[in-house]
Amino acid sequence: MEQFEIIVILLLLSFITLIFTGFPLAWVLGGVSFLFTVIAFALADWFNVDTYFLRSWDDFAVIVDRIYAQMSSWVLVALPMFIFMGLMLDRSGVAERLMKSFAKLFGGLRGGLAITVILIGVLLAASTGIVGASVVLLSMLALPIMLEKNYSKPLMTGVVASSGTLGILIPPSIMLVIMADQLSLPVGTLFMGAVFPGLLLGVCYVLYVVGVGLFNPSAAPAPAQHERITWADVWDTVLAVIPPFGLILAVLGTIFFGIATPTEASGIGAMGATLLAAANKRLNMDVIRQVARETSLTTAFIFGIFLGATAFALVMRSLGGDEFIGDLLKGLPFPDWGVVAFILFVAFISGFFLDWLEISLIILPLVAPVVEALGYDLAWFTVLFAVCLQTSFLTPPVGFSLFYLKGVAPPGIEIQHIYKGVIPFVLIQIFVLVMVFLFEDIVMWLPGQMY
Amino acid sequence: MSAKPVDRQDNAGDHDALPADFNLPRTRVSNVLDKFVRAIGRATAWLWVLLVLVIVLQVALRYLFNMGSIQLEELQWHIYAVGFILGLSYCLVEDRHVRVDVIAERLRPKTRAWIEMLGLTFLLLPFLTTILIQSVPYIWSSFIQSETSAAPGGLPYRWILKSFMFWGFLLLIIAALARFLRCTAFIFGLPRPIWPRD
Amino acid sequence: QDKVRWQMTMGFPSTLPALADTGPWVAEQLDKMSGGNIDLRVFEPGKLVKGTEVYDAVSSGKVDSGYVWAGYEIGKLPASALYGAVPFGMEPAQFAAWMLEKGGQEMMEEIYAPQNIVPLFCGTISPESAGWFTFPLESLDQVEGLKIRFAGLGGEILQKLGASVTLLPGSELFEALEKGVIDATEFSLPVVDEQLGFYKVAKFYHLPGWHQPSTNQYLYINKEKWDALDDQTQAMFRTACTAGVAKSIARAEGTQGAALQRLQEEHGVEAVEVPEEVLVELKKAANEVMAEYSAKDENFKRVYDSMTAFMAENAQWHRMGYLPRDWRANHPELYGDDAATTGN
Ligand code: NA
Numbered sequence: 001m002e003q004f005e006i007i008v009i010l011l012l013l014s015f016i017t018l019i020f021t022g023f024p025l026a027w028v029l030g031g032v033s034f035l036f037t038v039i040a041f042a043l044a045d046w047f048n049v050d051t052y053f054l055r056s057w058d059d060f061a062v063i064v065d066r067i068y069a070q071m072s073s074w075v076l077v078a079l080p081m082f083i084f085m086g087l088m089l090d091r092s093g094v095a096e097r098l099m100k101s102f103a104k105l106f107g108g109l110r111g112g113l114a115i116t117v118i119l120i121g122v123l124l125a126a127s128t129g130i131v132g133a134s135v136v137l138l139s140m141l142a143l144p145i146m147l148e149k150n151y152s153k154p155l156m157t158g159v160v161a162s163s164g165t166l167g168i169l170i171p172p173s174i175m176l177v178i179m180a181d182q183l184s185l186p187v188g189t190l191f192m193g194a195v196f197p198g199l200l201l202g203v204c205y206v207l208y209v210v211g212v213g214l215f216n217p218s219a220a221p222a223p224a225q226h227e228r229i230t231w232a233d234v235w236d237t238v239l240a241v242i243p244p245f246g247l248i249l250a251v252l253g254t255i256f257f258g259i260a261t262p263t264e265a266s267g268i269g270a271m272g273a274t275l276l277a278a279a280n281k282r283l284n285m286d287v288i289r290q291v292a293r294e295t296s297l298t299t300a301f302i303f304g305i306f307l308g309a310t311a312f313a314l315v316m317r318s319l320g321g322d323e324f325i326g327d328l329l330k331g332l333p334f335p336d337w338g339v340v341a342f343i344l345f346v347a348f349i350s351g352f353f354l355d356w357l358e359i360s361l362i363i364l365p366l367v368a369p370v371v372e373a374l375g376y377d378l379a380w381f382t383v384l385f386a387v388c389l390q391t392s393f394l395t396p397p398v399g400f401s402l403f404y405l406k407g408v409a410p411p412g413i414e415i416q417h418i419y420k421g422v423i424p425f426v427l428i429q430i431f432v433l434v435m436v437f438l439f440e441d442i443v444m445w446l447p448g449q450m451y
Numbered sequence: 452m453s454a455k456p457v458d459r460q461d462n463a464g465d466h467d468a469l470p471a472d473f474n475l476p477r478t479r480v481s482n483v484l485d486k487f488v489r490a491i492g493r494a495t496a497w498l499w500v501l502l503v504l505v506i507v508l509q510v511a512l513r514y515l516f517n518m519g520s521i522q523l524e525e526l527q528w529h530i531y532a533v534g535f536i537l538g539l540s541y542c543l544v545e546d547r548h549v550r551v552d553v554i555a556e557r558l559r560p561k562t563r564a565w566i567e568m569l570g571l572t573f574l575l576l577p578f579l580t581t582i583l584i585q586s587v588p589y590i591w592s593s594f595i596q597s598e599t600s601a602a603p604g605g606l607p608y609r610w611i612l613k614s615f616m617f618w619g620f621l622l623l624i625i626a627a628l629a630r631f632l633r634c635t636a637f638i639f640g641l642p643r644p645i646w647p648r649d
Numbered sequence: 650q651d652k653v654r655w656q657m658t659m660g661f662p663s664t665l666p667a668l669a670d671t672g673p674w675v676a677e678q679l680d681k682m683s684g685g686n687i688d689l690r691v692f693e694p695g696k697l698v699k700g701t702e703v704y705d706a707v708s709s710g711k712v713d714s715g716y717v718w719a720g721y722e723i724g725k726l727p728a729s730a731l732y733g734a735v736p737f738g739m740e741p742a743q744f745a746a747w748m749l750e751k752g753g754q755e756m757m758e759e760i761y762a763p764q765n766i767v768p769l770f771c772g773t774i775s776p777e778s779a780g781w782f783t784f785p786l787e788s789l790d791q792v793e794g795l796k797i798r799f800a801g802l803g804g805e806i807l808q809k810l811g812a813s814v815t816l817l818p819g820s821e822l823f824e825a826l827e828k829g830v831i832d833a834t835e836f837s838l839p840v841v842d843e844q845l846g847f848y849k850v851a852k853f854y855h856l857p858g859w860h861q862p863s864t865n866q867y868l869y870i871n872k873e874k875w876d877a878l879d880d881q882t883q884a885m886f887r888t889a890c891t892a893g894v895a896k897s898i899a900r901a902e903g904t905q906g907a908a909l910q911r912l913q914e915e916h917g918v919e920a921v922e923v924p925e926e927v928l929v930e931l932k933k934a935a936n937e938v939m940a941e942y943s944a945k946d947e948n949f950k951r952v953y954d955s956m957t958a959f960m961a962e963n964a965q966w967h968r969m970g971y972l973p974r975d976w977r978a979n980h981p982e983l984y985g986d987d988a989a990t991t992g993n
């Protein structure tokens with residue numbers, strides 16, 4: 001092993017240790033990179049250690065050029081815009097209306113409310129993609145009614161957490177935008193590629209709820225008596241569905257019909273959500289101010305990690321870490337598909353502790369060249385990876401969706417209900433992951449139709 | 452990760468309340484610094500509204516009138532760049548940078564304050580200072596070569612955009628120093644801690 | 650002999666044939682001829698810095714060297730655009746002649762010296778195509794309002810004719826073209842364009858490459874690091890790069906014919922000649938753009954004047970010394986050609 005490869009291992013270990021101190025991740029990444037730069041110089045100067053391409057301040061100063069590269073990335077403009085859109089939609093009252101009319105329509109069925117949550121989750125996912133907002137919204141709308149109707153607590157929390165998480169995968173998706181930027185893949189291809197895996201997840205969730213209704217009726221009770229559904233209720237539902245479909249059309253439609261690129265579509269979507277809020281009489285200066293500020297804060301916490309990760313990647317790379325890890329992976333005694341499976345397994349396990357953003361920024365760029373060299377389609381692999389990272393929202397101890405849910409859940413719902421509730425959904429995620437792994441067409445068919 | 456919902460709504464109306472997360476006290480100096488950074492952060496948040504308008508305008512011009520404008524295209528990522536780089540310090544003041552606090556939340560507040568102070572001293576501040584220093588020659592070289600966009604008919608004065616890297620990191624350092632003072636106030640009682648009234 | 654281990658950061662991915670793969674080839678030659686003493690490590694674009702930032706990074710000494718197209722730095726050093734590619738400019742052999750025999754290289758080193766860069770001429774390739782269109786360009790009035798992605802001086806020239814020029818990032822280019830967000834895009838050589846798969850989204854391939862009769866690559870080396878090398882090592886670098894020029898001319902010219910045929914026969918692409926009336930207007934606009942830059946920038950004027958002087962001197966020879974361009978197409982019977990293979 002080369003001397004610089006030992007430093008790489010120490011760098012990784014220090015990072016893993018330091019994130020558990022609770023210091024912000026972004027600054028752990030940046031700070032560790034700085035510390036190891038200093039260590040590398042000292043070792044090179046005083047002990048004549050071979051530190052590969054980390055030999056002078058100039059080698060670290062490239063960080064400035066790399067930050068400017070982030071600043072001048074047009075593709076990443078979509079990120080704050082999709083965030084803006086999601087936050088605005090959250091305040092537009094669209095989801096409340098959906099919940100009310102869907103609950104009326106399906107509330108009489110066994111497990112009907114749970115299915116309602118999944119349907120709204122899919123609709124929200126396709127019109128926006130801020131997981132936090134979706135989970136919070138679904139929790140506040142659905143949990144009180146489901147409690148009242150005696151649904152089992154694990155079932156309802158599991159349904160809400162996982163349905164709210166679909167938005168990170170089903171386009172528009174900021175995760176796919178970031179991955180496209182990292183790997184220089186077309187955003188549109190990833191968007192189209194993620195549609196069927198995302199819908200498949202939704203379908204599997206529904207099937208699971210139906211299954212629970214059949215085999216464990218007390219978990220998903222049917223109400224003793226339910227109001228009769230009138231045509232007016234159906235019409236109400238149709239009206240409630242129009243706005244989210246309008247927004248889906250504003251984003252995916254403008255891409256599909258050649259009016260705008262995916263980046264520009266994000267701005268159109270943000271405008272669309274604002275108009276929806278106005279149509280529902282929810283728009284005022286205060287709402288715009290809140291949405292703008294919240295967009296800044298959310299964008300900034302993502303870019304903080306971007307900054308840290310770009311420093312970390314630079315130091316890793318300058319120490320020869322890319323080749324080192326690539327060679328390790330290629331040297332595994334597995335067949336090609338085994339290497340890919342192993343990478344996904346690592347991403348899945350990392351997902352317990354890290355979230356999608358760090359994994360996309362740190363692990364994905366390291367492993368993508370290896371997967372490409374093995375001859376796999378990078379777009380397919382990226383979508384697989386995305387499904388894997390979507391799961392990280394649901395896996396404790398660090399699972400964003402679980403925290404969001406707990407943060408707004410009504411009294412009586414404990415964290416163990418939530419942990420217990422997500423287990424079947426994590427298993428469904430793994431099932432879909434395996435399906436996508438085995439049947440490449442689930443991803444590749446739709447983008448193939450585009451060209 | 453900190454379990455803060457993304458759409459916390461409590462920071463919009465109340466203009467004076469500064470956060471007192473995991474029981475860090477405020478101090479007189481840190482209040483001044485925090486308010487300064489936050490005021491800039493809040494003002495720049497309007498850039499996102501502007502960005503929406505610019506994108507809609509750009510798409511409308513091209514789709515309806517076959518008029519492309521490279522300046523409008525460039526303006527989009529200029530706005531975005533300024534927005535996120537100045538937003539970083541605002542995010543720090545509001546303590547919204549993501550933490551892995553599975554273990555940390557079980558620690559005593561004083562231990563957490565120590566970790567925070569050491570992290571600021573050995574991880575964050577050196578990192579920020581290095582970038583701040585290194586950004587100067589980068590911006591300077593753009594300035595003396597009167598760099599313009601490489602795009603045909605693109606925007607001039609590229610150094611202005613690049614200089615936001617300096618301002619962004621300067622604000623980050625200010626925000627980090629404010630936080631540092633709040634740690635020392637808690638640990639050593641220096642400067643004098645101000646605890647929020649409940 | 651010095652021991653050198655340098656980063657060589659790429660302007661384009663080294664997988665692109667002729668356009669970029671000469672860089673790693675030159676590195677390999679240096680390794681061999683120095684007996685392993687010169688080690689240039691290839692870093693793909695973005696691994697250290699983006700392709701557009703290579704000039705800055707080498708200039709400030711943050712990166713040792715880079716293999717890159719000159720012209721990204723047009724916003725800082727306008728003359729660089731002329732070294733990258735000149736609309737209606739010289740063909741590869743002419744450009745090599747001007748660089749290596751007519752003082753082009755020396756002038757470039759002078760211009761780049763204050764920027765702390767030694768630029769070694771290290772590759773030149775055949776004309777790039779005039780672009781992928783979703784419809785054939787048949788007349789001048791189609792240029793007005795044409796939504797086209799076009800970088801550099803060529804883009805500026807098209808703007809003068811009323812085209813709506815855009816600079817979409819590469820990752821959005823395909824969809825934008827496929828969905829009709831734009832009508833056309835310029836990219837690179839047939840063999841590169843084929844590899845990137847533009848034929849999937851646009852079927853009309855326009856020629857000639859009026860905006861880039863030759864496209865030129867350089868090995869940028871940080872001047873302090875270069876000055877520290879001994880004569881023998883410097884000589885190896887210069888020799889390897891001159892070999893790189895020969896290699897890239899051969900590699901580019903050697904692959905285009907087959908690539909152009911494959912595009913038409915296997916991928917259903919139609920090769921379209923840009924109408925002469927359009928070329929005439931483009932040249933007029935090019936003259937204006939060149940005059941504007943020459944008026945603004947002294948180095949630009951100096952380089953452009955030297956280039957045009959050489960082209961004037963070479964013009965009669967270039968026309969009469971070689972068989973006419975359409976000689977073979979006009980006399981297929983003499984070669985036993987059927988018209989399709991020569992593009993008529
Ligand atoms: Na989504």
Ligand code: NA
Pocket residue numbers: 351352353354391392393394395396397398399400
């Ligand atoms: Na997790």
